[in-house]
Amino acid sequence: MAYKSTTKDAGKVPEKILQTAINVFAAKGFGGARVDEIAKDAGVNKASIYYHIGDKEALYKEVLNRVFAGAAQAADDNISSGKPVEEKLKGHIRSVIKNAVSIENFAPLLMREVASGGENMPREALAQMGRVIQALKEIVDEGVKKGEFREVNLFALHIMVIGGLNFYIAGKNIRKQVAGKMDGKTASMALLPVEEMTEEVAKIALSALKKPDTTPRHITQKNSNIDMEID
């Protein structure tokens, strides 16, 4: 039973419940989350949750829908920008991650869902995941057609970017602990703010995608064809 948000009060109580539920589910997982805790944290009576939204499972699905809603939109918006491909690729990564970060605890939620085999993923949320991949595909295709990108396994690139960065975001605590045992320089690479790490990841992705600069080095030009065959 989905809650009805009215234009008037923007669904004050359901909104509060949902926001709280996102955090609790992300922190504890579905099995570990307690409806009691969500109610208490949201400052509403437990029965209100059932009145407005439904049972624990319905609440969780609502949370997932809410949480994945922005990602696809962000990816779509980026595509329709008229930027050059290389910028589009960076923009894709930035916008998807920006969305993820903007929703507190998006990353752990995603990871738990993936870990559980997507048992609770509403079909809507799955479709949105697909749209993000589709957006990446369009960018890479465009780059390849323009001769700027080489062909790569799209999905490999996708999981490295999305999986990697969400790992990074969700794993903040673990990173800190692991970094504590590494030398300063290495540790500093593990403790970058998300925005900077996003740029690092984007850089690596681009390095992998871009054809070795063809224009200036007329000597290596022929060799680049060999590279293509190798990859």
Next chain:
Amino acid sequence: MAYKSTTKDAGKVPEKILQTAINVFAAKGFGGARVDEIAKDAGVNKASIYYHIGDKEALYKEVLNRVFAGAAQAADDNISSGKPVEEKLKGHIRSVIKNAVSIENFAPLLMREVASGGENMPREALAQMGRVIQALKEIVDEGVKKGEFREVNLFALHIMVIGGLNFYIAGKNIRKQVAGKMDGKTASMALLPVEEMTEEVAKIALSALKKPDTTPRHITQKNSNIDMEID
């Protein structure tokens, strides 16, 4: 019906419990796992778990230790091989993932732990994570020193590889569902066996790392063919 210890598997009860616990914790998470289920699946009496191992939390920690034990060893073994850097890099990725795959449900366990902020990670397991990163660092450093690799953010590379591939492994179910809505060619990229996807990821990692070939091309040309065969 009930688990009976024979002379053959005498003393193996903890082993059976542990193996079962790995699967149940991976599938349901700590909060969602049921001691009852673990006991039933393991074919032992519930009280046996408490007798042999301890409470639910102790069991979980035992599971994490067990599961992370192999990863560091695999990474270390790879480093001490005398192979060329490029091969070492590939070997690193392959061996770490091979270990992950060899333990059924390693991936979801790791992802849940990361998602929960490593609340239950024993210090030992954290140290092993650090060793894996250290191993990657040694490889990259070697490559940079030899002029074959450019400098990249080590940790970015690490999470892209580890995060990405564990995402891929754990997300099998979700992938299938998402792939079902994509065009055939794109879908096929999302449905590769883990081993092949590992190679794709390794390839992308290498593309990002390798300096655009500076040495005379005609010499390395033959070697590149060897690479192709290997992949």
Next chain:
Amino acid sequence: MAYKSTTKDAGKVPEKILQTAINVFAAKGFGGARVDEIAKDAGVNKASIYYHIGDKEALYKEVLNRVFAGAAQAADDNISSGKPVEEKLKGHIRSVIKNAVSIENFAPLLMREVASGGENMPREALAQMGRVIQALKEIVDEGVKKGEFREVNLFALHIMVIGGLNFYIAGKNIRKQVAGKMDGKTASMALLPVEEMTEEVAKIALSALKKPDTTPRHITQKNSNIDMEID
């Protein structure tokens, strides 16, 4: 969607509530009935029930009063008819059952009340029950005085008729299931319409009451034919 009182059925809301409550209480019992369900089925807001009638118990008492109100009246009406005793006896049974049937779900309500020891029976409803027995007593007394009936335990007759027929009516579902396992002829006796079963019961009651014919047989022979026409 919600129940809206129009000028036409103004003041009809309590009526709607009561009618619905009869059905729900009959189907589920007091403990099993839900105020929510009554409100929904009646098409009114739950708070309306409290506004118009009162709490659940008050509603239930109202239902009992309503439901038993007609029975006594029907029995009284039958007595003051000038018919011969034998006809009066049949008329008694017919009218009481006719009333029971006319109120959907009268039978299960009565049975649940009896089963619960009449915990909720309002004193008024109890008085009405008494009047039905009193009516039967007057008929039997008249028959005995006229030498047509033998003396029987009045109350035994009463419960056999009322208990039996309400059992029959309320037990429709069970009868169907039990009859499914009996031979065709026996089953058909268990599946008569209530009106026909009422006649069967009346016939048995009369057989038990009527004195074995003492008057010269050849005189009454014709009357027996009249009976046939009546039945």
Next chain:
Amino acid sequence: MAYKSTTKDAGKVPEKILQTAINVFAAKGFGGARVDEIAKDAGVNKASIYYHIGDKEALYKEVLNRVFAGAAQAADDNISSGKPVEEKLKGHIRSVIKNAVSIENFAPLLMREVASGGENMPREALAQMGRVIQALKEIVDEGVKKGEFREVNLFALHIMVIGGLNFYIAGKNIRKQVAGKMDGKTASMALLPVEEMTEEVAKIALSALKKPDTTPRHITQKNSNIDMEID
């Protein structure tokens, strides 16, 4: 999940739970009964009920099975006695009611089940109900064949006896209240012990069944045939 009674301790705890559950369900109905109350009255931990028997519904079904188990057996035993039909008929009624009375609260349980449409009746219990009717049929058939009984609607007779007497038993409280308002003689008929009322009912049933004495009145012999047709 049915409990397993062992020969050793005769299922001490489950037995206690069941006996208590019979009383509570009979007194309050399924919806009104509280698992808490059953546990408390039985002197066991609430969770024990779930461990030994299952959830509330399973417990209720177990209760119904238990409660209906004896009735069919009693009816069957009576049939195989070599007594004359008239005695058999009385014996049938006596034995079935004796069983009903021997299980405290059988009557209200039966009535509630009938009232609810037999929603929870296990198929086994339904079969036992059928056997009771079958037993009655055999008695009546024997009487008819021997020329001692007239043909009547078997099912009508059955419900009058079973419905009536269970009404009587379950309605003890209500009877007292109603009788309080009746004249002494009538009231006394409503307050007989069950055994005596059983005899009254048996008497009425026999009056209805028995052919008007055929032997002495050789004149009416032909007319009796007419009676048969009429009834």
Next chain:
DNA sequence: AATGAATGAGGTTTCATTCAT
């Protein structure tokens, strides 16, 4: 008169853990 929302109390069920054997 009507209604959406709120809520305390209590209902059923589950679960990790312990006990007795």
Next chain:
DNA sequence: AATGAATGAAACCTCATTCAT
């Protein structure tokens, strides 16, 4: 070592009732 049984605590959910509008 092993196990059936027991159990307190708490989890999820429901419901009759009331409140504010």
